[in-house]
Amino acid sequence: MDFAFIVDQGLGILATASVSALVAMGLAMSFRLMGIINLASGDFMMIGAYSVLTCLAIGLPYIVGVLVACVVGFLLGAVTERTLLRRFVRAPELAILGTFGLGIVIRQVVELIYGKNFQFVENPLPGSVEIWGAEFPLYRLVLIGVSVVVIGAVLLVLTVTPIGVKVRAVAADGDLAETLGVRSGGLKLVIFAVSTLMASLAGSLIAPLTNVGPGMGNAYLFVMFVVVIVGGARVSMVLVAALAIAVVQNVTTLVIDSLVAKLAILAMAFIVLAATRPSTKGNIV
Amino acid sequence: MIRRSIAVLASLAVPLIALSLGGYQGSLFAQFALYGVATAALALCWGFAGILSLGHAVSFGIGAYVAAWCGINIPEGGTLLGILFGGLAAGAVSLLVGLVGLRGRVNVITFALLTFVLLFGAVEVVNQLTPVTGGFNGLAGVPGLNLGDLWTADPVAQRVIVTIAAVGLLWLLIIVARSPFGGALVLAKTHAIRAASSGYNIPAFRIGTFAFAGVVTGLAGALFSTQTQFVAPDQISLVLATNFVLWAMIGSRTSIIGAFFTAIVISFITNELADKFLTLWLLAMGIIFIVVVVLIPDGIAEAVLKRLPERWRPRRAVTLTTTEQAGAGGGQAxxxxxxxxxxxxxxxxxxxxxxxxxxxxxxxxxxxxxxxxxxxxxxxxxxxxxxxxxxxxxxxxxxxxxxxxxxxxxxxxxxxxxxxxxxxxxxxxxxxxxxxxxxxxxxxxxxxxxxxxxxxxxxxxxxxxxxxxxxxxxxxxxxxxxxxxxxxxxxxxxxxxxxxxxxxxxxxxxxxxxxxxxxxxxxxxxxxxxxxxDMALIRSAAxxxxxxxxxxxxxxxxxxxxxxxxxxxxxxxxxxx
The missing domain is CATH 3.40.50.300 (P-loop containing nucleotide triphosphate hydrolases)
Structure with a gap:
């Protein structure tokens, strides 16, 4: 095992972690503010991937596809929050079942339009760069970079801007924040839409690396949800959890196989939940 | 009384229906009755104990696979042992999940998520552990109900016994749901601390209920494998888990019987439509899901009961008596x-x-x-x-x-x-x-x-x-x-x-x-x-x-x-x- 190999694996872990962190961070924010988990997250990722696919098909460049994915994700999330989730402020389990049904609808509509078959998105940045002796695919490097920038930007907004203060106030006590003049309804709308935007963005970023199909989201749900179970509703903990789970997943897959890796992650969720009580209170960051 | 007579009539009707329907339809009915039992077990957890499992198919699938494996690999002595093992294995897994996720204060969403990821894990195991589970092809040649060399059920006896067993399991669920134990679960659903201060160890109650529902669901899955004589990854899939939740919600999660019959009826409809228009059917299922969540979140049984005139509405009769208890405390300070x-x-x-x-x-x-x-x-x-x-x-x-x-x-x-x-x-x-x-x-x-x-x-x-x-x-x-x-x-x-x-x-x-x-x-x-x-109260009482x-x-x-x-x-x- 030489140094280049370790760098290669390390970057691989970062790539895995950055995609799941992107989605799980959105999940954690909506979990925190609204007490719900979007079970259709995988389908929002799929929408992102299909946005890229469609843009490429009509001759637009890849980067436009990513931007379209963001816009579509944001708008669909906003509509979902306004029409569906707002009804269930006091019944979170009905809200998550609503998102579950929504996921099925999204999947089937995409299947009706695009068909069931896998499609492929050409890698927009082929080639690789050499980092400390390791040949690492350029596109994955960009993927890590974009994820880190987006996650950093959201963290920055949450911690230093006035909007972030309001978000944290609603997260701490929604009713109290409302009486202090924070419009928690609008804030929840934006946060949910941002969370679906992040899922859609993640989907558009992984499109060139995977098979694009209507059911592609399910493959990612497992890891996302384990990240949220392990990390709870605190954004920083979710980021740590995403990294830790990526380490376990990639190393176990390399040493043993992908089945054992999945079971190891599952065991992690159980152990963490048995040992602690992930809090939904306290600071959001 | 009305609820009880409906329940008794239904118990008699279920095996009779299985008997009167033809071979194919009768066999389907027996299978769907077992889906009904699993759905009713989910209703007990969700509607009474307030714990939603998105991975209920795990218990069903474990029961089916364990019983099938035992039936194929240890055929001596009959199918009973395999069925029992199926139920126990499902119960053991549920107990573990309960011990991890239901201690202390429970977040419904976190628990639902935990059961959901468990389902994903189980699906992976079933699909990839081919030597044991048969992978995508499942396990064929599962023996029907038999007692080794002594007796083997013919198809008619098979489906009658299976439906009688289903009704028996349903009764177990009804007894728990309607007992004061079920009442304590319902109190804890809205006021966990109140229930604790009334003498109930609520985490233990919830874990116990979840494990019990796991055993019942596992037994239903085990019986299912003897009825179909075949197990496939369908029995531990996301689709089945989704169906259980959907059926329980449409039928009413607060009505064990409503959940049971809804599962059977919708299964028959699905069976007719799904083969013909698969994509559209799944789309319709998603839309129905959203519509039910928005319009009748409490389910059909609850909606019907609400519209019944007051005197028709079933009430659990409670006998209250009273005794004078002067000096009970004995002056302890x-x-x-x-x-x-x-x-x-x-x-x-x-x-x-x-x-x-x-x-x-x-x-x-x-x-x-x-x-x-x-x-x-x-x-x-x-x-x-x-x-x-x-x-x-x-x-x-x-x-x-x-x-x-x-x-x-x-x-x-x-x-x-x-x-x-x-x-x-x-x-x-x-x-x-x-x-x-x-x-x-x-x-x-x-x-x-x-x-x-x-x-x-x-x-x-x-x-x-x-x-x-x-x-x-x-x-x-x-x-x-x-x-x-x-x-x-x-x-x-x-x-x-x-x-x-x-x-x-x-x-x-x-x-x-x-x-x-x-x-x-x-x-x-x-x-x-x-x-x-209130000073008035203080002055007069303190x-x-x-x-x-x-x-x-x-x-x-x-x-x-x-x-x-x-x-x-x-x-x-x-x-x-």
Whole structure:
């Protein structure tokens, strides 16, 4: 095992972690503010991937596809929050079942339009760069970079801007924040839409690396949800959890196989939940 | 009565239907009846215990695969052992999940997520562990019901036995759901702390219920594999797990029977439509899902019951009796020393010594003085950082709330905590039975409770006696206060802790409650500690008053002494008077 190999694996872990962190961070924010988990997250990722696919098909460049994915994700999330989730402020389990049904609808509509078959998105940045002796695919490097920038930007907004203060106030006590003049309804709308935007963005970023199909989201749900179970509703903990789970997943897959890796992650969720009580209170960051 | 006769008729009808339908349809019916059992088990967890499992297919699939594997690999001796193993394996996994996810305070969403990822893990195992599970192809050649060389069921006997077994399992679920055990689960669904303070070890109840539902579902899955004589990854899939949730929701998660029949009916419809228009059918399923969540989230059975005329509506008959229990407490006093409660850097109660002999002892003080925190500490709902306390010779330090209830500590909460889905009488029975009946005995216990005469007097004061069969959801705020106060006194207490018991009541009601508290404290010879702001109640009921300020005891004495205490006046209205 030489140094280049370790760098290669390390970057691989970062790539895995950055995609799941992107989605799980959105999940954690909506979990925190609204007490719900979007079970259709995988389908929002799929929408992102299909946005890229469609843009490429009509001759637009890849980067436009990513931007379209963001816009579509944001708008669909906003509509979902306004029409569906707002009804269930006091019944979170009905809200998550609503998102579950929504996921099925999204999947089937995409299947009706695009068909069931896998499609492929050409890698927009082929080639690789050499980092400390390791040949690492350029596109994955960009993927890590974009994820880190987006996650950093959201963290920055949450911690230093006035909007972030309001978000944290609603997260701490929604009713109290409302009486202090924070419009928690609008804030929840934006946060949910941002969370679906992040899922859609993640989907558009992984499109060139995977098979694009209507059911592609399910493959990612497992890891996302384990990240949220392990990390709870605190954004920083979710980021740590995403990294830790990526380490376990990639190393176990390399040493043993992908089945054992999945079971190891599952065991992690159980152990963490048995040992602690992930809090939904306290600071959001 | 109506519910019972419907249930008996249905039990007889189910095997008869299986018999009268032709071979193919009859076999399908037997399979769908087993789906119905699994759905009903999910309804018990979700509608009664308030725990939603998104991975219910895991239990079903484990049962099916274990029974199938045993049937194929150990054919000697028949199928019974395999079925039993299937049920036990599913129960063991559910128990593990419950132990991890249902201890302490439960977040419904986190638990749902945990069961969801478990499902993903199980799907992976089934698909990839090909040598054991057969992978995508599943396991073919599973033997039907047989007793080894002695007897093998023909297809007709097979489906009749399977449907009878399904009805038997359904009855087990109904018995649990309708027992006072089920009542305690329903109370805990809305007010977990109230249920704990009524003597129920709620985490254990939830874990037990989840494991029991796992066993029942596993047995249903095991029987399923003997009926289809084939297992495939379908039986542990996301689609099946989705269906279970959808069926339970449409049928009513609060109705075991509704969930059971809905699963059967929708399965038949699905079976007809799914083959013909798969994509459209799945799309329709997603749309139905959303429509049901938005329009009839409580399900069909609940919607139908709500529209029935009052006298047709089924009610669980509750028998309430009452016994006079003078001098029950035997004059045991509450003695607390050095009670301190800190939350982070904030000290809410600071080294408080507090004694209360028999009689009404009022705790007063400005907002934030630590009155409710002291009461929470003494009742074990928020254990104090340090301090010891006892009643008579019973040490209560660090005792869990449900244990405390079982040694006679009764507690009333500030906001009225009653189960809205239960009737007034059921609420009283649940509050009464938890204190003395063993948890397992609760499952078979009749809805019969012997209340104290104090509880009756309180009910009469609030005019609730004629409303005993009314669901608590229809009571006004003041009536709920009276009900919870009666629940607090339902069984013979040795110490009573009340947090603003008369908030929301009229002046006349407050006066009669004050009267009852005073006479009952003397009659029962027990300490009644009351956090109260209402001076009228304090003047008429209190035999002693303790004033708290900033977490410390400012003064203790009779009402007259406290009213003339200059320091107390200053604490309330400030300097300058």
């Amino acid at each position: 509450l003695e607390a020393t050095g009670i301190t409660c800190t939350f982070g850097k904030f000290t809410a109660v600071d080294d408080v010594d507090f004694n209360a002999g028999s009689g009404v002892h009022c705790l007063i003080g400005p907002n934030g003085a630590g009155k409710s925190t002291l009461l929470n500490a003494l009742s074990g709902t928020v254990p104090p950082t340090s301090g010891r306390w006892r009643v008579g010779n019973t040490d209560l330090t660090k005792m869990r709330p449900w244990k405390m209830a079982r040694v006679g500590v009764a507690r009333k909460f500030q906001a009225p905590a009653v189960a809205p889905e239960l009737t007034v009488a059921q609420n009283l029975a649940v509050a009464r039975l938890g204190v003395t009946v063993h948890p397992f005995a609760l499952i078979f216990s009749p809805w019969r409770a012997d209340l104290t005469s104090t509880a009756w007097r309180i009910l009469e004061t609030g005019d609730l006696v004629k409303l005993l069969d009314t669901p608590a959801s229809r009571l006004a705020h003041g009536q709920r206060q009276v009900l919870e106060l009666a629940m607090t006194f339902a069984s013979r207490p040795t110490l009573v802790l009340l947090d603003e018991p008369t908030a929301g009541m009229t002046a006349a009601e407050t006066a009669s409650i004050a009267d009852i508290l005073r006479t009952e404290a003397a009659g029962l010879d027990i300490p009644i500690v009351v956090v109260e702001h 035999s002693a008053v303790t004033v708290l300020q900033a977490g410390r005891v400012l003064a203790t004495g009779t009402v007259a002494e406290i009213e003339n205490n200059a320091e107390v006046t200053r604490a309330y209205v400030g300097e300058g008077l």
